[in-house]
Amino acid sequence: MSARPLDAKTVAALVSDATAAPSMHNAQPWKFRYFRAVGTFHVRVDMERTMPHSDPTTRALHIGCGAALFNLRVAAAHAGWEPATRLLPDPADSELLATVELAGPVRPETDLAPLYPAIRRRHTSRYPFSDEDIPQAIQDALCGAALREGARLLFSDAWHVESLLDLVHDAEGRDSLDPGQFQDVVRWTRIGADIAATSADGIPDYAFGPRKQDGKAPVRDFAGRRAVPGREVAIFEKKPHLALLGTTGDRAEDWLTAGQAMERILLEATLDGLATSLTSHALEWPELRWAVRHPQSAMGYVQMVLRLGYGKQGPVTPRRPVEDVLDIEP
Incomplete structure (x- = not known):
């Protein structure tokens, strides 16, 4: 009924x-x-x-x-x-x-x-995390969260983290040689106090996080070569905690499944006191995406790479007014 x-x-x-x-x-x-x-x-x-x-x-x-x-x-x-x-x-x-x-x-x-309180607390963090280990019990719980939504989560070991970082660097190099790749970033980033304050979508410059001076965390620099007044620099973690989220298939239904699993993981991680961010850079190049997968894993297709750790939560980013995205029918 x-x-x-x-x-x-x-x-x-x-x-x-x-x-x-x-x-x-x-x-x-x-x-x-x-x-x-x-x-x-x-x-x-x-x-x-x-x-x-x-x-x-x-x-x-x-x-x-x-x-x-x-x-x-x-x-x-x-x-x-x-x-x-x-x-x-x-x-x-x-x-x-x-x-x-x-x-x-x-x-x-x-x-x-029980996940509801985390909806408004979860924000993507592009700030440094500590090198503190994530307890195994929390890792296991997050892997279980993925399974409940029909997906899999795998925390990468040290050697695979290095492989992932190499692929991210490869993607960054490919982007630099393809001006078209940066067009999407330019369209969806907002630089300047007036623009950032009035936009209802995209990434405002205050959410870019500091420019990386050192460290290995795979944090995309959305500014590129554009100047962002007052932006700080920081040293990021040397041992980033990365996890692969994947599905058995690679069709629209699998992508929706991955999105639901990703959000369940992010909400549970937020309640566990973790800061979170998403790393899709290497997945945007088909010839690199296949290499992201852990060779010893039964995971079919990697849909997202998550960076988790203990650190500063990200800022609130703008959202479109509800009336712009909602229709109510009889």
Whole structure:
């Protein structure tokens, strides 16, 4: 039995929570529709926010939308509703990524609601982390979080971390030789106090983090050669903690699965006191992506590289107004 229709204020609050999710370059490539008659949300993709150079297959776009979908599920459970979810429910409508039906009171076994406090606390951190080890119990819990969403998480050992860092450096070199690659970065970064203060999307310069003076952490420098007044420099960790998030397949459904698993991991990590960031640089080059995978792992396809550790949380970044991403239907 479907839940009773929600009022517009409640619908907007749920979607606002959903849009707190991370997305590539904070492009926020999602749209939502709520159908009052059946108590169901549609999660759709906003194809005007694609990145033809960095994400030509829209893999990263789907991952971001999957993260927003997961936040919607968490917010619904927190509000007392059981979020019955279907991925890609209409083969004839590729822009409809998922439906979330509020199918009645949340079930006791649903474990989403406890993650709700982390939705607004989680922010991508491009600051240095300490070299302190992450306890094995926390690593195991985060791996379990991925499994609950149908994905796998693998913490890289020391030699594989070095391999990943080499691939990131390779990607940076390739970017420098291909001006088109930087076009997406330019489109989605906001430099200057006036622009950063008024933008509703993209990465503002205050979220770039300090310029890396030393250290091995794979933190993308979104400024490139552009000047950012007042930007600090810092020494980053020498032993970054990196983890691979992957799926058995590599289609749209797998990307949505990876996005949901990624957000569950990030929320649980936030509650565990970890700072988090995402590293997709080497995954943006098809000829490098295959090499990111750990050769001794059964993981089929790497969808994201996560950097986790103890350090400063990232700042709040802008979000599009809910009215720009939400339609409410009868």
